[in-house]
Amino acid sequence: MSKIEELISELCPDGVEYKTLGDFATITRGGNFQKKDFTEMGVPCIHYGQIYTRYGLFADQTITYINKEAASKSKYAYQNDIIMAVTSENVEDVCKSVAWLGSDDIAVSGHTAIIKHNQNPKYLSYYFHSNMFFSQKVKLAHGTKVIEVTPNKLKNIIIPLPPLPVQQEIVRILDNFTELTAELTAELTARKQQYEYYRDLLFNFDRVSDIEVKWVILSEIADIGTGSSNTNEELEIGNYPFFVRSQEVRQKNTFEFDETAIITSGDGVGVGKIFHYIEGKYALHQRAYRIHISNEYVLPRYYFYYMKSVFLKYIEKNSFHSSVTSIRRPMLNNFPVPIPPIEEQERIVSILDRFDTLTNDLTSGLPAEIEARRKQYEYYRDKLLTFPAKGEEMKEANA
Numbered sequence: 001m002s003k004i005e006e007l008i009s010e011l012c013p014d015g016v017e018y019k020t021l022g023d024f025a026t027i028t029r030g031g032n033f034q035k036k037d038f039t040e041m042g043v044p045c046i047h048y049g050q051i052y053t054r055y056g057l058f059a060d061q062t063i064t065y066i067n068k069e070a071a072s073k074s075k076y077a078y079q080n081d082i083i084m085a086v087t088s089e090n091v092e093d094v095c096k097s098v099a100w101l102g103s104d105d106i107a108v109s110g111h112t113a114i115i116k117h118n119q120n121p122k123y124l125s126y127y128f129h130s131n132m133f134f135s136q137k138v139k140l141a142h143g144t145k146v147i148e149v150t151p152n153k154l155k156n157i158i159i160p161l162p163p164l165p166v167q168q169e170i171v172r173i174l175d176n177f178t179e180l181t182a183e184l185t186a187e188l189t190a191r192k193q194q195y196e197y198y199r200d201l202l203f204n205f206d207r208v209s210d211i212e213v214k215w216v217i218l219s220e221i222a223d224i225g226t227g228s229s230n231t232n233e234e235l236e237i238g239n240y241p242f243f244v245r246s247q248e249v250r251q252k253n254t255f256e257f258d259e260t261a262i263i264t265s266g267d268g269v270g271v272g273k274i275f276h277y278i279e280g281k282y283a284l285h286q287r288a289y290r291i292h293i294s295n296e297y298v299l300p301r302y303y304f305y306y307m308k309s310v311f312l313k314y315i316e317k318n319s320f321h322s323s324v325t326s327i328r329r330p331m332l333n334n335f336p337v338p339i340p341p342i343e344e345q346e347r348i349v350s351i352l353d354r355f356d357t358l359t360n361d362l363t364s365g366l367p368a369e370i371e372a373r374r375k376q377y378e379y380y381r382d383k384l385l386t387f388p389a390k391g392e393e394m395k396e397a398n399a
Helices: 003-011 068-072 091-096 123-126 130-139 163-201 300-318 330-334 341-361 363-382 392-398
Strands: 018-019 025-029 043-046 076-077 082-085 106-108 114-117 158-160 213-219 222-226 240-242 250-251 257-265 277-286 286-294 336-339
Touching: 043 068, 043 082, 068 277, 076 114, 082 123, 114 123, 123 158, 123 163, 130 363, 163 300, 163 341, 163 363, 222 330, 257 300, 277 300, 300 330, 300 336, 300 341, 330 363, 341 363
Parallel strands: 043 106, 240 277
Antiparallel strands: 018 158, 025 114, 076 106, 082 114, 213 336, 222 286, 240 250, 257 277, 257 286
16 A cells, blocks of 8 residues: 555545635735836746746746836735636636745736635645646636636635645655656756757858868758748648648648748748758648758758758848848848758768757657656646545535
C-alpha cells in the first residue's frame, strides 16, 4: 500500500468530503489599472493577459510594475492566495488559467479573481488545473466576444477536500512531476541557446579564410511568390499542409504547389520569426511567401537555416519602421545570401539538422520527452485528485 493510500485509509476511510469553493474561500475581483499606471520599476502586478502567457503553475516572480499611486487604489493578493482568470477572449484561457503562489504581495487587475482560503494552496492550484475543475468552470462561462465567469458563480464549484496530510502528500507527488518537466524545459532552453550560437557561428564566414564564399541576392537563386488561399479555407482534417502566417500548420484538401520550399510570414506578428520547410504538395496563404531554391549549387535546407539565422536582423535594418509589420517583395529579392561550396553546405546542414531534431522535433528529442512527461503528469494529477465522495448526495452533485 502506498503512502497516499495509507493516509486515505487512516484519515478518511468513509470517503472524502466535497465542498463548494464558497464554503471555504472568499472570492473577490482585482482592481483596475490603466496604461499610464505602468512603470519600469515600482509595485509588482498582474494585469490582463499575463495570467495566460507569463505565469506558470507556481510563479514566484513578477515582471510588470505599476506606480505607487495606482497601487494604493488596487487590490492585492498575498502569500498563498490564488489568482484565477475570470475574463478572456476564449474559453480555454478563462477556464484553465490559474497563477500565483508566490511569497510577495502583488497587485491584481479586475480581469482576475483573488481566492483566499484555508487549504493547502498548491493542492488547490493543482485541482484548479485538473479536467474535473475545467468541466465545471466551463459550464459557468458566458459571453461571445469576451468570455466571463463571475466570481459569484465560482463559489458554486464543488471541490474534494481530503485532510491536509493527504493534500500535502498529493502535492509532494505532483511536485516531483512538475520539477522533472521544469528540468527538461530548462535543458531544452539551454540546448536552443546552444543551437542558435552554433548556427550563427557556422554562418559567420568571416572567421574562415580557406572556404571560398560567393555572395548573391536571393532573386538570383530562387523563385519567390505568395499563395492564394485564405485562412477560412482551412479544414480540421485535410490531405495537404496549409501554411498561413503562424507557426501552426493548418490543413486543406487542395494544394497549390508541389516543390521544395521555405515558407515565411509576409505580415503580422510572425514577420521574420516564422519559417517552415516543406518538400511536396502544400497550400499557401495569400500573405505568406514561398521561396523555392532553383539553383543547383544551393541546398534548400542550407538556405532555410541561413534565413532563420539572419533574416530578422536584415529586415529590421532595411525596414522604414522601427517594428517590422510586413515584408515587401524587394526586401526578399535583395536579401544577400552567402554560397559556400556544396560540401560546406552539406556539413552545415548535417550539424544543424541534429540540433533541430533535438530542440524542435515533436516525435523525438527533448520536445517529445517533455510532451510525454506532461501527459503523464496530467494523467496522475487527475487520478490522484479523484476521490470516493463522503455521502451519496455529494457524489451526485459532483457527477
